[in-house]
Amino acid sequence: MRDQVDKIVKRIHDLPTLPLVYKRVSDLLRNPYTSASDVAAVVSEDQVITTKLLRLVNSAHYGFPEKVETINRAVSLVGMQAVKDLVLATTVMDLFHDHQLENWTTAEFWRHSLGTAVTTSALAKTLGYGDEAEEYFVAGLIHDIGKIVWMEHFHVELYEVLSLAHEKRITMFEAEQKVMNFTHARAGRMLAKRWGLPERLVETIAWHHDPRLADKHPRYAATVHIADAVANGMHLGSSGNGCVPALRPEAIEMTGIGPHHLPDALAAVHAEYKDALVMLSFWDEDEKNEVADDLANV
Amino acid sequence: MAKKIPTGRARVGDVLAEPVVHGEGQMLLVAGTELGEQHLEMLRQRGVLLVTVVDEDGPPTTPTPGTLDPDELKRIVLEEGRWFGEARKDPILSEVFRWVVSSRTGGAADA
Numbered sequence: 001m002r003d004q005v006d007k008i009v010k011r012i013h014d015l016p017t018l019p020l021v022y023k024r025v026s027d028l029l030r031n032p033y034t035s036a037s038d039v040a041a042v043v044s045e046d047q048v049i050t051t052k053l054l055r056l057v058n059s060a061h062y063g064f065p066e067k068v069e070t071i072n073r074a075v076s077l078v079g080m081q082a083v084k085d086l087v088l089a090t091t092v093m094d095l096f097h098d099h100q101l102e103n104w105t106t107a108e109f110w111r112h113s114l115g116t117a118v119t120t121s122a123l124a125k126t127l128g129y130g131d132e133a134e135e136y137f138v139a140g141l142i143h144d145i146g147k148i149v150w151m152e153h154f155h156v157e158l159y160e161v162l163s164l165a166h167e168k169r170i171t172m173f174e175a176e177q178k179v180m181n182f183t184h185a186r187a188g189r190m191l192a193k194r195w196g197l198p199e200r201l202v203e204t205i206a207w208h209h210d211p212r213l214a215d216k217h218p219r220y221a222a223t224v225h226i227a228d229a230v231a232n233g234m235h236l237g238s239s240g241n242g243c244v245p246a247l248r249p250e251a252i253e254m255t256g257i258g259p260h261h262l263p264d265a266l267a268a269v270h271a272e273y274k275d276a277l278v279m280l281s282f283w284d285e286d287e288k289n290e291v292a293d294d295l296a297n298v
Numbered sequence: 299m300a301k302k303i304p305t306g307r308a309r310v311g312d313v314l315a316e317p318v319v320h321g322e323g324q325m326l327l328v329a330g331t332e333l334g335e336q337h338l339e340m341l342r343q344r345g346v347l348l349v350t351v352v353d354e355d356g357p358p359t360t361p362t363p364g365t366l367d368p369d370e371l372k373r374i375v376l377e378e379g380r381w382f383g384e385a386r387k388d389p390i391l392s393e394v395f396r397w398v399v400s401s402r403t404g405g406a407a408d409a
Contacts, residue, residue, distance in 0.1 A: 169383060226390065233382060233394040235342055244385040244394075252390065262393040 008182055011153040012190050016095045018088070021046045025084045026196070039080050040072040043087060052090040053083070059275045082134035088197075089117075089138050092145070099151050103162045106151055108238040109144070111277070115236025115269075117141035118276050119227035122268040126261045127223070136223060139204040142197075143224045146188025146205065147172070147240065154180075165242035172240040173209050185209055212250045222254035234266075236273060301353040305341045307404070308333055308349050309370065316350040339377070366406030374402050 024042045028034045044050055050071055057074045058067055068074050075083050099106045120140030121133045129136075150158040157180050165175040176183045189206035197205075200217040204224050207214040211221035225248065231237070232244045300315030310333060318327040318341065327337060333351075341349065378399050385391045399407045 169380070229385065229391060230394050233385070233391055234398060243383040244381060244391060246385045247388045247390060257390060259389045259393045262390065262397070266394065266397050 004180065005182060008149065008154075008187060009190065012149055012187060012194065015149065015152065015191060015194075018095070018195050019046070019049075019091045021049060022084070022087050022091060023196075025080075025087055029080055029084055034080070036075040036080060037072055039083055040070070040075045043075070043083065044071045049087060049090055053086055055278075056086055056090065059278075078134065085134050085138040089141050092142060096148050096152060099155075101151075101155060101159060101162070103159065103166070104238065104240055106148075109147060109151065109240070111237025112231060112239040113141050113144055113237070114276050115231035115234065115273055116143060116224065116227050118272050119231045119234075119236075119265070119269050120224050122265045122272070123223055123227055123230075123255070123257065123261070125268070126265045127255055127257060129219070135200065136220065139201055139220050140224050140227050142188075142192075142201065143204055143208045143228060144184060144188065144239065145191055146184030146186065149187040149191065150184065162240050165240060167242070169242045171209075171243065171245045173245075175242070183209075209245075211248065211254060218254055222251040225251045226255060226257060230266075230269075234269065236269075300350050303349060303351060305338070305349050307402070308338060308341070308351060310335055310338065310373075312349075312351040314349060315352045318349055335373075366403050371403055371406055375399055375407070378402070 021042060025039055028038055028042065043053065053071060053074060054068060056062075057064065057078060062078070064077065068077060078086070093110055096106065117137045117140035121137040124130055124133050124136040150161070161172060161175045161179045164170070164179060165172050168175070173183055173185065185206055185208065189202060192202045192205045200220050203214040203217045204220045207218075207221040208224045208228060211218050211225050214221040228239070229245045229247055232239055232241055312333045314327055314329050314331045314333065317329045326341070331337065333349075378395060379386065382391060382395050386395050396407075
């Protein structure tokens with residue numbers, strides 16, 4: 001068992017690091033004298049990130065009345081912290097390979113992650129903390145990042161975990177404990193720390209299955225915990241689970257969510273998920289329009 | 299004739315007019331396949347949102363709210379009930395369950 005743990009730890013250290021632009025923006029934000037144009041100048045050096053960021057801020061998610069043409073304008077509209085998070089959101093998916101296992105694919109994984117991100121952000125808005133919606137979006141997007149470690153390096157074990165989850169109708173988290181004695185939450189925490197991600201993201205990744213263990217940012221972990229279950233229920237991508245995860249009562253208590261919050265949140269998720277898929281390059285515009293037409297009557 | 303429909307609206311017995319190819323080019327089902335429950339379950343599990351099915355000049359495959367075949371409605375409720383499992387007892391996820399069933403049945407479940 002010790003060998004397996006050592007192997008996992010070693011593999012985590014072999015994974016790619018985040019793009020330099022993320023580190024540079026993070027460094028800038030530690031300086032209280034940094035201006036929006038300083039951040040914009042660094043982001044603008046990367047054309048791919050610039051394009052994705054502009055697409056993101058011009059989406060329905062933001063609903064700005066006029067087209068945002070420059071990164072400078074984008075930073076001043078959404079804020080420097082949010083831009084830093086969005087840089088992470090637009091780059092993290094490109095760091096890893098595309099895998100097609102017999103019973104799961106990387107694309108399905110990212111669709112679930114994106115579904116959880118959109119749901120987390122919608123819940124944050126519905127529950128009254130929408131001023132941090134971008135931070136919540138990113139927390140939802142990377143909550144399962146530990147599963148990427150399995151995707152990249154542990155295909156045999158992952159196949160066994162997924163098979164068990166589907167056969168017994170249990171969550172992947174439960175199946176991992178039985179098969180590997182090591183969960184994606186633990187692997188993800190190690191990866192997040194290695195990447196130097198903010199504490200709220202580290203805690204969300206580590207404790208989204210048990211938010212009461214989050215020390216400093218329990219509301220993040222609790223909101224993502226609920227969004228994860230909702231995204232599973234709505235069949236947004238595939239998380240690898242064999243069932244919809246049950247909600248922990250303390251997550252409900254921490255967020256103050258009630259059934260009356262759901263209609264607005266679910267409507268927002270339904271409206272924004274398709275846009276989010278396009279924003280982060282899962283579909284092109286033509287496919288998006290087809291899907292929008294087809295889903296309009298659902 | 300063929301029409302592209304959300305996977306949630308595809309029914310047992312529908313015939314694929316086009317192959318279902320996964321995002322990265324992996325062929326999941328060939329054209330001409332008559333969809334069974336296992337196919338539909340697999341497509342949902344894999345996150346396939348749309349399928350193209352043969353659309354003969356008969357009645358549309360899109361259900362009219364309130365007119366879904368009771369057996370079909372029962373099948374969807376059972377299928378989602380299995381997927382939600384114990385989580386459905388939670389009031390929050392119970393709302394999600396209701397929303398999903400309503401979406402999949404074109405509102406027929408609400409009626």
